[in-house]
Amino acid sequence: MLLSIRNLVVRYDRVLAVQEASLACEEGGCIALIGANGAGKSSTLRAITGLVRPSAGEITFAGERIDRLGPAAIVARGVSMVPEGRRVFPLMSVRDNLMMGAHLRRDEAAIRADLARLLDRFPRLAERIGQQAGTLSGGEQEMLVVARALMARPKLLLLDEPSLGLAPMVVRDIAFLIRSINRDDKVSVVLVEQNSRMALRISDHAYVLETGRVALSGPSHELAEDDHVRRLYLGVGAE
């Protein structure tokens, strides 16, 4: 397993956000965490990247415990996160935003090559390379934060609600992009989504979180057929 989480507990002051959650993502895999607001999905991601320190439990990445490391050390080991809400650096140019993704890398030639490759892949970003990131549209900003995360050359990409607030057409582009990153670039993916339909379609394994616990898990195509999931998360059969 590339990433494995055992009995994770995340606590903010007196609120328990994640209670004894266990999940795993194999090398090259794409897993989805779905669930309602406050189910503990984002907190799980924040614990993986070291933005919050778990109160209990164990997180291992590529065979190494990472749950006591800070974000910089975790990024350096190959975990990149695209945070919720398109957190571009608004007053910095598109180029500087992308270069921030490579902040910990020192292989200047390879960084330049990666930048050129990403600009080929995202022509919209190439057109706006000198523009302030805050002036981009929502879809472009989402492209930018994903591209920025790829500039770190991650082994594992964590995406927090990438489709939130985007038009359906753009959501389709993003879904296509995530799939391509997973299949073509061989980057393992953990996808947190409230858009369960999209998440189940592009992931191969999924976990349903409810009040901080894993309520259900299994291959995504099976969960998509599950009655409980269909009723609660896919809106099928609801009144």
Next chain:
Amino acid sequence: MTQILIDGCVLSANYALIALGITLIFSIINLLNFAHGELFMVGAFMVYYVYGVFHLPFVAGLVVAALITAVIGALFEKFFFAPVMRSSTREENSMLLAVGTALLLDSVALFAFGHEQRGVPDVIPGVMQIAGGFLPYQRLLVLLVSLLLVGVLLWFVQYTRPGRAMRALAQDRDAARLMGVNVERTSMLGFAIGAALAGLAGGLLVTVQGISAGAGPAISIKAFIMIMIGGAGVVGGALLGAVVLGFAESVGYSLLPGSETYLLIFVALILFLIIRPQGIMGHPWG
């Protein structure tokens, strides 16, 4: 008229160092540095001792001024501000702490440097005449070195890796951490550079105006005025504020008697803030 322009340019360039320093600290650590004027004063005294008393080269004095104030800034950040800002949720706490560091430096300075007004001999004697105005070489030196330092700082922030990390940190703390920016080290570096800019400004201006241990608070207030005019946390605003204040002073001192200049500056500032509370280039808060 020419004289007003010349004096305005010299003051503006020097004030730009002060304003950029306090802006750097404000944007990266989210703290209004009340001790900024005190760091200016410490820098001025370093040049006074190294160059004026021990007769070492002026440049050596500037280097010592920059290093000592940078170390003071870094230590303040690491041992005072970082722990307090980590544990407290109220902004007043770090503000009170900043006032405390200012008082601390004031008292130490009075004890260490005494209360006399100190000055240093000119580094380059002589006066240049331009279109009916006088520009002593000493002031020309202050002007050129200040402009050079402003340029170096802007280049550093815009084009280097740590400079980019500082901008990222100022714009989105969590996103910067997710890029692998070491927040503790970058905050310390930002405070150190901001403090060193204040120290360098003092080290330069001591050659023109002299210095005393009590000069700190007045300089801090000037720094606040500049960022209020320009807009807090914006580099362009800091530069603009410096130019406005530098020229307001040079006009005021040549046309008005004594202390009336600052009275008018304060009145104008109050009126200005009623019309535009976020400063010329700042964004409205909230």
